[in-house]
Amino acid sequence: MMIYGVAILAACFLMGKVLGEGLGQLIGIDANVGGVGFSMILLIAATQWMHNRRWLTEQFESGVVFWSNLYIPVIVAMSVIQNVKGALSSGVIAILTGIIPTALCFFLVPWLSNLSRANSKEVLQEKENKA
Amino acid sequence: MKSLTDILIRDGLMIALISTGLLIALSAWISNRFTNGKIPGPAIAIFSGLALAYLGGYLTGGSNGLADVGLFSGFALLGGSLLRDFTIVATAMGARFSEMKKAGLPGVLALVLGVVVSFIVGVGLAGLMGYRDAESLATIGAGACTFIVGPVTGSAIGATSEVIALSIAAGVIKSIAVTIATPWAAKSMGLNNPQSAMIYGGLIGTTSGVAAGLAATDPKLVPYGAITATFYTGLGCLLCPSVLYLILRWMLN
Numbered sequence: 167m168m169i170y171g172v173a174i175l176a177a178c179f180l181m182g183k184v185l186g187e188g189l190g191q192l193i194g195i196d197a198n199v200g201g202v203g204f205s206m207i208l209l210i211a212a213t214q215w216m217h218n219r220r221w222l223t224e225q226f227e228s229g230v231v232f233w234s235n236l237y238i239p240v241i242v243a244m245s246v247i248q249n250v251k252g253a254l255s256s257g258v259i260a261i262l263t264g265i266i267p268t269a270l271c272f273f274l275v276p277w278l279s280n281l282s283r284a285n286s287k288e289v290l291q292e293k294e295n296k297a
Numbered sequence: 298m299k300s301l302t303d304i305l306i307r308d309g310l311m312i313a314l315i316s317t318g319l320l321i322a323l324s325a326w327i328s329n330r331f332t333n334g335k336i337p338g339p340a341i342a343i344f345s346g347l348a349l350a351y352l353g354g355y356l357t358g359g360s361n362g363l364a365d366v367g368l369f370s371g372f373a374l375l376g377g378s379l380l381r382d383f384t385i386v387a388t389a390m391g392a393r394f395s396e397m398k399k400a401g402l403p404g405v406l407a408l409v410l411g412v413v414v415s416f417i418v419g420v421g422l423a424g425l426m427g428y429r430d431a432e433s434l435a436t437i438g439a440g441a442c443t444f445i446v447g448p449v450t451g452s453a454i455g456a457t458s459e460v461i462a463l464s465i466a467a468g469v470i471k472s473i474a475v476t477i478a479t480p481w482a483a484k485s486m487g488l489n490n491p492q493s494a495m496i497y498g499g500l501i502g503t504t505s506g507v508a509a510g511l512a513a514t515d516p517k518l519v520p521y522g523a524i525t526a527t528f529y530t531g532l533g534c535l536l537c538p539s540v541l542y543l544i545l546r547w548m549l550n
Contacts (some may be wrong), residue, residue: 179386186453186538193543198453202382203535206389210531213390227390234387236380237445238339239317241465243376244448245346246317247364248462251354259426259437260463264470267418267441271411271500272478275486278410278500279493282403 171229178208302368309371317375320345335513336473337505343444343469347462360458378452385445385534392527400495404525407499412533415441415502416541419467431546432456438545439537440464443503444472446533453538472506479510488514491521498522502529 186201193199209230216222253260305312324342328334350362359365364373374380397404419441420434428434436456440447440463447464450456456464479488487493488511498507498521507526511518 175383175387175390179383182386183382189539195543195546197455197538197542199543200535200539201453202385202449203531203533203539205382205386206392206531206534209386209389210392210394214393214395217393230387230390233384234390237384237388238342239321240376240380240384241444242320242339242342242346243313243317243372244381245343245376245462245465246350246353246369246372247362247376248347248350248465249354249360249458250347250351250362250462252360252457252459253462253466254351256426256459256463257466259423260440260466261470262426263419263422263437263441263463263467265474266422267415268471268474268478268501270414270418272482272486274407274410274414274500275488275493275497278403278407278496279487282401282492282496 168225168229168232171226171231172233173229174212174226175209175230175233178212179205181205182208306367306370309369310374311371312368313371313375316369316372320349334509335477337476337509339505340469340473340476343465347466350462382449385449385530388527389531392531396524397528400499400525403492404495404499407496408502408525408528408532411500411502411529412442412446412536413541414500416537420545428460429549431542431549433460434549435537435542435545436460436464437467438541439533440467441471442468442533442537443530444468445530446537449534450537450542454542468503472503475501475503475506476509476513479506480513483514488518491518494518494521495525499525499529502526502533504530 182205183198183201185204186198189199190197213222321338321342324345325338327341328336328338353363353366357365361373363369416438419438423434423437428437432454433456435454436447436451437460439450444465447468448461451461451464486497488497494511501507504526507522508519511522
């Protein structure tokens with residue numbers, strides 16, 4: 167049943183939010199600390215658990231996939247209701263923060279690739295030495 | 298005639314759904330016709346959305362974008378934080394932790410570095426531009442991750458709508474920049490094998506940009522980049538409004 171998928175999604179969503187709110191109260195700030203992230207982890211764990219038991223049917227998945235396919239339209243709708251008029255004066259910052267951190271991460275790609283290659287070589291060498 | 302407008306306003310969600318559908322269709326057409334698919338349709342749609350929000354603010358003097366125009370009040374529900382967070386959580390469905398194991402330690406390191414470096418540099422830039430409160434700084438830093446992490450962080454910690462709008466715009470610009478720059482920078486990044494594609498996906502993270510950029514570089518690399526990129530938004534939504542925001546708050550006090 168498709169509704170099972172939607173129900174599990176809603177349950178994970180709520181539990182994550184409650185966890186986030188609770189964490190916020192625990193450290194004494196008025197914020198939802200990481201709620202959506204917790205919800206996502208819960209959903210991955212729940213579906214993995216069901217997958218391992220072969221309970222994950224196509225019908226169940228379609229209940230979640232429907233909502234995940236709606237995320238771009240919802241983001242578009244979200245952008246339509248922002249206070250852009252108030253933000254326009256500092257629009258330069260959007261351009262800078264869109265580009266500079268990304269450029270920096272581009273530079274990190276070859277560095278991290280080399281690191282991981284060196285690492286896997288070392289592991290191989292260790293294995294050879296042991297052999 | 299009055300009754301028709303009444304119905305349209307009362308069932309405003311329908312108008313919002315129809316308008317969003319039209320906007321996305323139009324953006325897809327513009328993307329193919331004028332940019333040869335180089336700028337992804339969703340990016341154009343989100344930017345057009347921001348432009349419409351400006352128009353709404355200009356016409357009504359309100360602070361809720363187009364939702365302040367009676368006929369389009371349904372956008373407040375469709376684009377509100379409830380549906381947004383619900384659909385974003387749903388996107389985690391396809392992800393499997395077992396997939397992440399394939400990317401191994403370098404993949405995890407790339408993900409964490411990707412989120413943290415973008416956040417720190419974003420916060421630094423926002424600070425240079427004169428923002429001083431932890432909420433605005435963290436939201437703009439989160440916007441440097443993706444156009445989803447920004448607004449999710451912003452509404453979780455209570456940032457203003459202007460700052461959230463900036464974080465969306467920053468994320469969209471990142472996604473466009475990634476799409477255009479990837480094929481061009483692929484050689485100097487050594488982006489020609491599955492391992493480096495996974496690291497690239499983790500460091501950059503913006504899913505639509507990563508997929509489009511890799512497709513233009515070498516379609517065979519797309520699934521490898523996608524493995525790590527799918528976890529990026531989730532990790533961003535987890536780290537930015539929690540650990541990273543708290544550290545920032547602590548440093549400012």
